[in-house]
Amino acid sequence: MASDLDHDAWALDRDAADPLAGFRAEFLIPQHAGRDLHYFVGNSLGLQPRSAAAAVAEELERWGRQAVEGHFQGERPWMHYHATLREPMARVVGALPQEVVVMNTLSVNLHLLMASFYRPRRERAAILIEAGAFPSDRHAVVSQIRFHGFDPATELIELEADGPNGHISLAAIERVLAEQGHRIALVLWPGVQYRSGQAFDLAAITRLAHARGCAVGFDLAHAAGNLPLALHDSGADFAAWCTYKYLNSGPGAVAAAFVHERHARRPDLPRLAGWWGHRKATRFLMGPEFEPEDGADGWQLSNPPILAMAPIRASLALFDAATLPTLREKSLTLTGCLESLINKHLGAVLDILTPADPQQRGAQLSLRVRGGREHGRALFEHLAAEGVLGDWREPDVIRISPAPLYNRFTDLLAFARSVRAWSLRP
Ligand SMILES: *Cc1c(COP(=O)(O)O)cnc(C)c1O
Numbered sequence: 001m002a003s004d005l006d007h008d009a010w011a012l013d014r015d016a017a018d019p020l021a022g023f024r025a026e027f028l029i030p031q032h033a034g035r036d037l038h039y040f041v042g043n044s045l046g047l048q049p050r051s052a053a054a055a056v057a058e059e060l061e062r063w064g065r066q067a068v069e070g071h072f073q074g075e076r077p078w079m080h081y082h083a084t085l086r087e088p089m090a091r092v093v094g095a096l097p098q099e100v101v102v103m104n105t106l107s108v109n110l111h112l113l114m115a116s117f118y119r120p121r122r123e124r125a126a127i128l129i130e131a132g133a134f135p136s137d138r139h140a141v142v143s144q145i146r147f148h149g150f151d152p153a154t155e156l157i158e159l160e161a162d163g164p165n166g167h168i169s170l171a172a173i174e175r176v177l178a179e180q181g182h183r184i185a186l187v188l189w190p191g192v193q194y195r196s197g198q199a200f201d202l203a204a205i206t207r208l209a210h211a212r213g214c215a216v217g218f219d220l221a222h223a224a225g226n227l228p229l230a231l232h233d234s235g236a237d238f239a240a241w242c243t244y245k246y247l248n249s250g251p252g253a254v255a256a257a258f259v260h261e262r263h264a265r266r267p268d269l270p271r272l273a274g275w276w277g278h279r280k281a282t283r284f285l286m287g288p289e290f291e292p293e294d295g296a297d298g299w300q301l302s303n304p305p306i307l308a309m310a311p312i313r314a315s316l317a318l319f320d321a322a323t324l325p326t327l328r329e330k331s332l333t334l335t336g337c338l339e340s341l342i343n344k345h346l347g348a349v350l351d352i353l354t355p356a357d358p359q360q361r362g363a364q365l366s367l368r369v370r371g372g373r374e375h376g377r378a379l380f381e382h383l384a385a386e387g388v389l390g391d392w393r394e395p396d397v398i399r400i401s402p403a404p405l406y407n408r409f410t411d412l413l414a415f416a417r418s419v420r421a422w423s424l425r426p
Helices: 009-017 021-026 051-071 078-084 086-093 106-117 135-147 170-183 202-211 306-322 324-345 373-385 409-423
Strands: 100-102 126-130 156-159 184-190 215-219 238-241 256-259 350-352 365-369 391-393 397-400
Touching (some): 021 306, 078 306, 086 100, 106 215, 106 238, 135 156, 170 184, 324 350, 365 373
Parallel strands (some): 126 184, 184 215, 215 238
Antiparallel strands (some): 100 256, 238 256, 365 397, 391 397
16 A cells, blocks of 8 residues: 555555666665665755766867867767757756856856846835745845945845745735735746745746846756746746756756846846857957847856766756656656655644645655754664664754655655654653
8 A cells, every 4th residue: 555654565566567667776865874775865965976976078089189179070079068958958947948058156147147237226125035035045135235325224135934934925026926926127036946845937936036027046056957937928027046956967057047038139238258158150350349149148258168068968868868757757757755654644744834835846855853953863874874864954854855766655655664663662
């Protein structure tokens, strides 16, 4: 019977029937005491695709063999390497290829995009974010407000949760925009909130914010590769995301940025420029004047880091093979199964903070350990010692994120059994 903790037949059956089960073999699974680690931290650092090493080795080999000619020679000349990532990355987030560029890192991209899309004036200088935003995003917006000579004490608006467990309703967003939208220059919102796991309706937020004259940007760090997105159709002005979480591209991997098509030919937009954002056709004439390339490419600064981009190519090939709708289908089942195991067997120990509505969450469930911080730490350490790895968020939250590319139903069973064993300890 599904969700039985004493028998594993149901979990083995579900793994056997999983059409995506074969993708697990495409990843290196860390070992614990001679067995596969039950890894639930793909929301923090995704596992390494087996094909990543060869993709990096190929470019190292070309560097050795071709040196500077590698920019022009071979199947994927370095000069255009970033463009080979454009289409698969655009498919991941539901954007037009021209709207997407792989470059820099997430926090850097947020700053570069805010340089163009956060244009405060005295009467409209505020930025709206969610209360409890990821620290880097908060640091970025506070420093942008200061950079423009405004005071974050008045110009940073942090919307408090109006629901339980840190959930923010669309009605609350609508309300703050109705009351304060006239003075908000930019809404910077998460696709999936990192702490609560709540997923937001990008199109609805964009519509509400644009109706009040605010620019809209999304941080998709916890959404990209987790949920199907329709970024172009959302109408957002810009977005940025990292590739080392659900996108499995390695520690500190190169990030991505989206600029909506309607800004594709806007040489008038202020931007922080570098030579790689200059028009391809004339870049190497090395003229003094900057003329931005059309589309998101026009926000690039530098000659891209090829060795760091190679794992992204390897990883995106897996997303193309699996496809996001199929991944999402498995993810809904997998996370739903985790939820029912917890509700049925572990309710005395764990309290689920993430919305129960599957449309308002991705893969991750954030779990509050009942009984306080020390209790929580003890459970977290017990799980880790048993080869079940989640991640810890102060003061009492364990985040468990089953990734449909490599997690199994038997991983969920191992998690649930381990929690139960801890709760029954003498
Ligand atoms: C992971 C994450 C970051 C990390 O930013 P980096 O620049 O990649 O270090 C920033 N914001 C959010 C919301 C994140 O989830």
